[in-house]
Amino acid sequence: MxxxxxxxxxxxxxxxxxxxxxxxxxxxxxxxxxxxxxxxxxxxxxxxxxxxxxxxxxxxxxxxxxxxxxxxxxxxxxxxxxxxxxxxxxxxxxxxxxxxxxxxxxxxxxxxxxxxxxxxxxxxxxxxxxxxxxxxxxxxxxxWSDRPTPPCGAARPHPHTFTGEHSAEKRKRIAELLADKRADALWLPNPEVCAWLFNIRGSDVPHLPVALASALLYRDGTATLYLSKEAVGEALIEHLNSEVTLVSDKSELFAAAKRHHVAKVWVDPQITNCWTLQQLRALDIELLQERDPITQAKACKNAVELDGARAAHERDGAALSEFLAELPEAVAAGTADNSFGELEAVQLLRARREAREGFSDDSFDSISGYGPNGAIVHYRVDRESSLALKPEGIYLIDSGGQYPDGTTDVTRTVALGEFPPLAREHFTRVLKGHIAIATLRFPKGTCGEQIDAFARKSLWDVGLDYAHGTGHGVGSFLSVHEGPQRIGKAASGVALQPGMILSNEPGFYLTGQYGIRIENLIFVKECAEHHGFFEFEELTLTPIDRELIDADLLTDREREWLNNYHQRVRETLMPLVNEKTQVWLQEATQPIG
The missing domain is CATH 3.40.350.10 (Creatinase/prolidase N-terminal domain)
Structure with a gap:
């Protein structure tokens, strides 16, 4: 083909x-x-x-x-x-x-x-x-003769109870930055920044709850917003009110710029396509090419968004714990004719999430990798590749959910039975890196690349590493991969700030044998003990497999962190899970001596 x-x-x-x-x-x-x-x-x-x-x-x-x-x-x-x-x-x-x-x-x-x-x-x-x-x-x-039709689903208001700030307030706040830059308008190039600024969501993109949109925000806080005709309903019109003009043809955005006598537009060249810049230049509009201010603003979650993230992670942690509690029996019940494989595991986890309030979609295609497939960092299972899970070896599940109050992303690596002895050391060294980030305190102005090595040191000590970043930003009922914040080797130049949600996911992958990754979502907050310093708070609530831990490799401080984390997981999730999972949870969160 x-x-x-x-x-x-x-x-x-x-x-x-x-x-x-x-x-x-x-x-x-x-x-x-x-x-x-x-x-x-x-x-x-x-x-x-x-x-x-x-x-x-x-x-x-x-x-x-x-x-x-x-x-x-x-x-x-x-x-x-x-x-x-x-x-x-x-x-x-x-x-x-x-x-x-x-x-x-x-x-x-x-x-x-x-x-x-x-x-x-x-x-x-x-x-x-x-x-x-x-x-x-x-x-x-x-x-491409059978190319699918581009989507044009309905856009819907995202309630203030989840956003914590009205669209008009956001537009006024960002418009003040335009005045400081002496720019007449800001170009909003993609659905994510539009979703945040206008407090709207949609279903045009898999796993990303947005409507395809772009817009111009003017210095007075009014805006012109492009959405397809099919996306607009009465509720949306009422939500946006007369300060936001809707257009259904992208060319009308440029015509609107002309009508508003826009002479200078703030554009972010990193996220704005070449065609758009060509259209603006054709109108003799001056371009102020700087980083988009909305990307930074939406990265710093307000108190309402952080409370929503906590609530979403409680429900999500309960769903994942129910899945993990059922997993051993499902694997043991598999037969040659009716095996329980990587694909069936994804379906079971999806069913547990669907039973939770507000669940709307996976936040990405789950990475469900058993044995050698777990060593493929971004493996995507299908019917042909799906391996049957057996009561032996190591299984990695990286998954997440989209809820109106938050976006989740969590990876757990579990032993299904006997496993290669070396895996225990590899897992524990990954865990040590995970704890190093989780417990880190750092001064204001610190960027993600400056703390990445803490996650890798235990692996580096024995000549090992992993070929992906340690952490990415996460949105609030938006993209599971959100900028500009990140933790990785590559320089970002973006200082970590209070309210930013990131993943903490060191890993190790032994080609042909197994993959290991431990991922929680965390957010940046002020350090209560040291002025001018920040630290992280955990959002994810799911046990870490104690069977894979070599306790002798952990320091007293690392054991304390793990035991405290498991105590919090147990106390928070016990009222939210079924009786069978309560029994499993009690055992899975026992202290390590």
Missing amino acids: SRERLRALREELARQGVQAFLVPRGDEYQNEYVPASDERLAWLTDFTGSAGMAAVATEHAALFVDGRYTLQAQQELGDQPIDQENLGMGNIADWLCSQLKEGQALGYDPRLHTEPSLALLKKRLGERDIALRPLEQNPVDAV
């Missing part, structure tokens, strides 16, 4: 007069999770990871992925005529320079890329006299 699609795409490239084309994993809003109609990379290559890029030239094609997806890409590419390479614009530039000749052109869809993301590529190709050419029509769309 891939060969036929590559052939059709190359014919279309020839028709459009370019010799190569970039196929990113993304949409015009730069979303991480995209509608089915924007899954161009998966359609072309069968790669289903959430990050990657394909480059197709006349003779060869390549898929570029990062360390999280190395094994997954190998499996999904199979024997297709597509090379696998390491993700990075430098690597992509090297590959394209080897494929293209002087005077030839690389085509790209300007709606799917940002100018900063293409800067290095433009420079490197320009040095070889190779043109970087924006195309009016995406060549993949031209040959």
Whole structure:
């Protein structure tokens, strides 16, 4: 199938007069999770990871992925005529320079890329006299005959009881920043920033409760908001009131800018696509290119949002605990004819979450990996890949839920029976890194990259590491992967601030044998004991498998943290779970001496 699609795409490239084309994993809003109609990379290559890029030239094609997806890409590419390479614009530039000749052109869809993301590529190709050419029509769309229809679901108000701040108050607060910058308007490039500013939610994107939208916010706090006609109902119109003008064609946003005599627009080039910048420049509008202020504002949750996150995590922890309590019996009951596998485990966990108040969707596709599949960092199970779970070995489940009061993301690694002896040391070293972050105190102004090494030290001590970040930001009934905050090796330059929710998820992966990851969500708060210092508070409430812990490797302080955490889990969840899970919970949270 891939060969036929590559052939059709190359014919279309020839028709459009370019010799190569970039196929990113993304949409015009730069979303991480995209509608089915924007899954161009998966359609072309069968790669289903959430990050990657394909480059197709006349003779060869390549898929570029990062360390999280190395094994997954190998499996999904199979024997297709597509090379696998390491993700990075430098690597992509090297590959394209080897494929293209002087005077030839690389085509790209300007709606799917940002100018900063293409800067290095433009420079490197320009040095070889190779043109970087924006195309009016995406060549993949031209040959994708059964492409799904783009979504246009209903947008709905998100109540003040969950947001803690009215849209008008948010708009006024952000508009004051416009005055400081002497800008006439702020460009809102994607559904997430629109969802936060206007207090609306939707169902256009899998696992992301948003409606496809973009907008302009003016200095007086009024706004023009793009939503499809089908997304708008009476409740939404009443919610937005007359201060927000709704339009159903993106071109009307630019016409609105002209009507409002906008001379200078604040845009974030990192999250605004090239096509939008082209349209604004065509109107002779000056661009103030700085980081979007809404991304930072929504990252710092207010008291209502934090209370909602706590409540959502209590219900979610109860659901996950019920699943973990049932897991051993479900595995033991499996037979050769009716096995309980990775896929059935996902279905069971989903059923337990669906029974909880407010659950609306998974926050991402669950990573359910048994044995060697657990070593694939972002493994996605399907009917063909699903391994039967047996009463032996190690199982990793990374999952989360979307609730109107909060978004959850939690990973637990559990022993299903006998397991390789070395796994106990690996698990304990991952746990030590997890506790190091959980108990850390740090001064105001500290960025995530400055604390990442605390999570890795115990692994580094024995020459081990993991090829993913330690923590990502999480939204409030929004994206499970939210910026700008993160904890990782790469520099972000973003200081951690009170109210920011992050994951704490060190791991270790032994290819072909097992994967280990322990993930809780935490949030930043003021340190009561030391002025000018911050610390973290746990949100996630689920036992950590004591069977996998080598207590001799833990310090007294680490044992104390674990025992206190388990006591809190037990006391909080006991009233929320069934009798069978109460028995399991009592045993799972016993102190370690």
